[in-house]
Amino acid sequence: MTSYWYAIPELYRDVIVTSILIVAFLLVLMGAVAYVTFAERKLIGYMQMRMGPNRVGPKGWFQPLADALKLMVKEMILPTNANYFLFRVAPILSIVPALAAWAVIPFMDGVQFSNINAGLLYVLALTSMGVYGVIVAGWASNSKYALLGALRSAAQIVSYEIAMGFALVGVLMASGSLNLGDIVREQSGNIGHWYVWPLLPLFLVYLISGVAETNRAPFDVAEGESEIVAGFHVEYSGMGFAVFFLAEYANIILISALIALLFFGGWLSPFEGPTWLMAIPVIGMYLFQGLSWLTDLPLIGLLLDSGPHWFLAKTCFFIFCFLWFRATFPRYRYDQIMRLGWKVLIPVTLVWIFVEGVAIAFEVGPWFD
Amino acid sequence: MSIQLSVFYLFAAVMVLAAIRMITAKNPVHSALSLVLVFFTSSVIWLLMEAEFLAIVLVLVYVGAVMVLFLFVVMMLDINISQIREGFVRFLPTATIVSAIMIVELVLVVVSKELDYARAAVPATDISNTQALGEVLYTDYLLPFEVAAVILLVAIIAAIVLTLRQRPQTRYQNPGEQVKVKRADRIRLVSLKSEGKRSEAKRS
Numbered sequence: 001m002t003s004y005w006y007a008i009p010e011l012y013r014d015v016i017v018t019s020i021l022i023v024a025f026l027l028v029l030m031g032a033v034a035y036v037t038f039a040e041r042k043l044i045g046y047m048q049m050r051m052g053p054n055r056v057g058p059k060g061w062f063q064p065l066a067d068a069l070k071l072m073v074k075e076m077i078l079p080t081n082a083n084y085f086l087f088r089v090a091p092i093l094s095i096v097p098a099l100a101a102w103a104v105i106p107f108m109d110g111v112q113f114s115n116i117n118a119g120l121l122y123v124l125a126l127t128s129m130g131v132y133g134v135i136v137a138g139w140a141s142n143s144k145y146a147l148l149g150a151l152r153s154a155a156q157i158v159s160y161e162i163a164m165g166f167a168l169v170g171v172l173m174a175s176g177s178l179n180l181g182d183i184v185r186e187q188s189g190n191i192g193h194w195y196v197w198p199l200l201p202l203f204l205v206y207l208i209s210g211v212a213e214t215n216r217a218p219f220d221v222a223e224g225e226s227e228i229v230a231g232f233h234v235e236y237s238g239m240g241f242a243v244f245f246l247a248e249y250a251n252i253i254l255i256s257a258l259i260a261l262l263f264f265g266g267w268l269s270p271f272e273g274p275t276w277l278m279a280i281p282v283i284g285m286y287l288f289q290g291l292s293w294l295t296d297l298p299l300i301g302l303l304l305d306s307g308p309h310w311f312l313a314k315t316c317f318f319i320f321c322f323l324w325f326r327a328t329f330p331r332y333r334y335d336q337i338m339r340l341g342w343k344v345l346i347p348v349t350l351v352w353i354f355v356e357g358v359a360i361a362f363e364v365g366p367w368f369d
Numbered sequence: 370m371s372i373q374l375s376v377f378y379l380f381a382a383v384m385v386l387a388a389i390r391m392i393t394a395k396n397p398v399h400s401a402l403s404l405v406l407v408f409f410t411s412s413v414i415w416l417l418m419e420a421e422f423l424a425i426v427l428v429l430v431y432v433g434a435v436m437v438l439f440l441f442v443v444m445m446l447d448i449n450i451s452q453i454r455e456g457f458v459r460f461l462p463t464a465t466i467v468s469a470i471m472i473v474e475l476v477l478v479v480v481s482k483e484l485d486y487a488r489a490a491v492p493a494t495d496i497s498n499t500q501a502l503g504e505v506l507y508t509d510y511l512l513p514f515e516v517a518a519v520i521l522l523v524a525i526i527a528a529i530v531l532t533l534r535q536r537p538q539t540r541y542q543n544p545g546e547q548v549k550v551k552r553a554d555r556i557r558l559v560s561l562k563s564e565g566k567r568s569e570a571k572r573s
Contacts, residue, residue, distance in 0.1 A: 116421065117497045118421050118422055118499045121422070121426070121429065121499075124429060125425045125429040128429060128433025129428065131437055135440055135441075135444070136402070139440075139444050150444070151444070151445070154440070157437070158434060161433065335542055
């Protein structure tokens with residue numbers, strides 16, 4: 001078996017290994033997406049003093065599987081006079097950028113699919129392409145509601161992308177690099193070294209425009225079920241609808257991961273610095289007597305040290321924020337969205353980039369020295 | 370054939386097909402989407418030349434912003450195809466001259482001795498394309514760069530001023546007034562007397 005493996009040229013071996021890793025990662029991501037939908041229904045349920053889904057499986061834990069099965073076996077209806085090709089391509093156009101952007105996300109030091117120098121630009125370029133799925137879906141459906149949703153979404157995403165880009169310029173100025181791994185490494189130290197402190201206004205702008213870019217409440221006028229039924233995906237059923245759904249939640253996870261990386265030190269531990277903390281011995285000193293390898297394992301130290309679990313925890317927190325916003329805020333009116341984007345967020349970023357430039361010139365520590 | 374070369378041929382073929390589709394498609398939305406595909410594939414070809422910054426910025430600016438606004442406008446047009454056909458013969462002479470000039474220019478570029486393909490294919494230094502462009506733009510070419518930025522700003526302001534006309538029938542919100550609104554301006558609590566006799570009669 002191994003001899004066959006080594007008979008393949010090295011270049012192709014890399015391609016095979018990377019492809020398998022990508023497929024494995026996408027499976028994990030799809031599972032995460034399915035359970036984010038479950039988390040959303042449960043959390044919003046509790047926030048509104050309801051139970052949420054609790055019928056399928058223990059405490060409703062198999063609900064996402066049931067949903068997936070239901071959507072897969074449903075018929076995909078093609079509206080009259082809809083453009084067949086574009087109607088089918090639109091869901092794919094919306095999910096591909098959301099998945100492709102994960103190629104440059106570092107999960108821990110040195111663990112990422114592709115370590116490219118312009119990683120931040122790559123992510124920005126791909127997230128800006130997600131709007132095509134919405135526009136093409138809205139146009140190809142040959143429906144008034146869908147077209148209205150597409151137009152709203154196009155205007156909204158183009159407006160908020162400017163604020164988002166400027167917020168990223170702030171991160172770029174602070175770290176001096178477009179490489180996502182380098183940006184995280186520049187924040188090492190402890191919780192005080194994270195960019196959220198010097199760039200607090202930019203973080204807030206990025207969070208708000210991140211919610212707007214993913215078309216989530218309170219900025220979900222592209223769907224706006226009380227005004228235009230379901231907006232751009234009103235004509236979709238079955239798998240087409242499911243793929244739009246997957247794309248929306250994959251985008252939420254992506255934006256949360258990016259916030260964790262850019263402003264909250266990614267995989268870095270907030271307790272970084274004091275080495276005695278990392279050397280705290282195992283929690284089960286008395287529980288696991290006899291199993292010597294377990295008692296020697298510095299479990300608490302391992303948990304307090306930097307690692308992918310911190311990245312996961314930070315990402316989960318921001319995903320929770322997305323769900324929390326949905327349960328808390330009423331939908332913005334369309335002109336209010338435009339006003340917030342152009343007249344509030346963009347001036348805030350411009351002013352703060354100037355402030356940051358002054359701080360960098362005077363080498364204000366501990367971030368810019 | 371190396372992987373790089375096969376990727377190049379694949380994307381070059383897609384690009385040429387999309388470019389042909391862009392000028393032959395009858396529906397302007399299809400044309401615009403084909404143009405998006407052309408931009409995207411040309412950005413892949415730039416990536417193959419290790420011009421990563423240019424490639425990503427092409428996607429970011431042209432695909433992510435310019436073409437979205439283009440589609441935005443094109444989608445809302447109600448286009449009569451027969452009307453466009455009528456103009457075909459009328460504009461043919463002008464179109465022929467313009468395309469002839471463009472073809473001559475292209476041929477001149479291809480046959481010129483000045484163009485060094487070897488240098489275009491290989492990055493000039495060890496540092497990445499992004500870093501090299503940044504260093505050159507902010508040192509040697511700082512003045513032209515800033516002048517270009519100012520010209521673009523002037524163009525933006527001019528475009529905004531052109532659309533800024535007040536018509537009497539336009540209705541708009543005044544956000545300042547909306548923000549200033551207090552609860553007392555909108556809600557009036559009225560205490561109504563209960564209709565005593567009837568309710569008591571019902572209760573008993």
